[in-house]
Amino acid sequence: MKVTPTALPEVLVIEPQVFRDDRGFFFESFNRRNFARATGVDAEFVQDNLSYSGRGVLRGLHYQIRQPQGKLMHVIQGSIFDVAVDIRRSSPTFKHWVGIELTSQDHKQLWTPPGFAHGFVVLSEAAEVFYKVTDYYAPEHERSIRWDDPDLAIEWPALPSILLSKRDQDAPFLPSCELPS
Known part of the structure; x- marks a missing residue:
């Protein structure tokens, strides 16, 4: 896999090795050992999520004040513009954001670590987004920031x-x- 840091060095673009032939393609979407080796992040994912949305649906910016979730995002169908925002008050990149287009054609993934707000908007007619998270969803701790802040x-x-x-x-x-402490 190829790992590329973004302007927020802890937010990473992951490009898995895709094997293609006349039958289609195959790739390993996650392998804990290889992910840790390539990224330096030994994340334990505890929950998988899948969302389906139509064009123009914007989900976010979401975060949890306790039980913050690291997220590994992957688009199964369509395309999205995926955004991570550093909301750690003590961080030198507090309030900075990065955005990347993720598509089902290029299979890129985005790693957003705990301590960041996250959101995405659907660019294609529809999109299915699959993502792994490092902590359980806790609705009592979920918060949102205006997408157009x-x-x-x-x-x-x-x-x-x-x-x-x-x-x-x-x-x-x-x-x-x-914001989280």
Whole structure:
């Protein structure tokens, strides 16, 4: 696998080795030993998630104040613009973000470590997103930041419309957010 650090060095782009022939393709989407060797991250994943969304659906920016989750994102169908935001107050990259397009064609993955907010918007007609997380979902600890927060100034791709959940519509701006300690 090829591992490329982003502008936020702890957020990594993972490119698995894909074997293609006239039958299709095969790749190992996760191997703990190889992941740890290549990234320096020995993550224990405890839960797998799958979401399906149509074009313009924006999910995020989500994080947990306790039981923060590291996430390994992979698109099974379609394409998304995936975003990680450093929300660790003590970090020199606090409030910085990175975004990358993930597609079912290139099989790239994005590793977002605990301590970061995460979100994505669907660019294709629809997208299925599979992701592994390092801690269990704890709804009582889940929080959101407004996707269009001016303090973050995320450069989301231009789409005809954005569809948000009620929770994401009502998410506070960063200065009013409870952040993890």
